[in-house]
Amino acid sequence: MIPEDFYALVEQRQSDRKFDPDRTVPDDVLQRIIEAGRLSPSACNSQPWSFVVVTDPATRNRLAEASSSRVLMMNHFTRQAPVQIIVVEEKANFTATIGGKMKGIHYANIDLGIAAxxxxxAAAAEGLGSCIIGWVNDAKIRDILGIPSGRRVVMNIVLGYSTDPHRLKKRKETSEILHREKW
Structure with missing residues (x-):
């Protein structure tokens, strides 16, 4: 990959909330996207994740309900997405668990963010839009998908062919966030 291509991809990727409901995502594309998550780094190579890919319309609607709030009027767009990827936390390996306890850091949260x-x-590289949903009802989603009770549902990544226009990113200036050598 040419470095410019990567930076263009980073610039292009945004949290999309409008998807073409009639356009399905091919299985080979989904496989490549999941492979990108599988290959992501993790603390002590613990790989504390499982992914549940859901394309069935009835199940997606139930997941959308468990990933939205009527009171706060948020995340109702999830119904439009033709794919929902439920990210599930698995038990970390011994080294990552002990290291995390010693440092007071739950490394799995970091690892799952990297995987997401x-x-x-990867979805952007495939021409898809996506949005990471952290507002999830863990118990409801576990029940819908038959996820064992010892696992924790961390997020729902919705994706599909976006109909959202590309937006300019509103970010702090580099001078506001970058410190060199000292604060």
Missing amino acids: AHITL
Whole structure:
């Protein structure tokens, strides 16, 4: 990959909330996207994740209900997405668990965020839009998908062919966030 291509991909990727409901995502594309998540790095190579890919319309609607809020009027767009990827936390390996306890850091949260970034960048590389939903009803989603009770549903990544126009990113200036050598 040419470095300019990667930076263009980062610029292009946005949180999309409008999808073409009539356009399905081919299985080979989904496989490549999941492979990007599988190959992402993790603390002590613990790989504390499982992914549940859902394309069935009835199940997607139930997941959309478990990933939205009527009171706060948020995330109702999830119904439009032809694919929902449920990210499930698995038990980390011994080294990552002990290291996390010693440092007071739950490394799996970091690892799952890295995997989600890989998935959404892969989706963008495939011409798809995506949005990471952190507002999820863990118990409801576990029940819908038959996920064992010892696992934790962390997020729902919705994706599909976006109909959202590309937006300019509103970000802080580099001078506001970058410190060199010292604060």
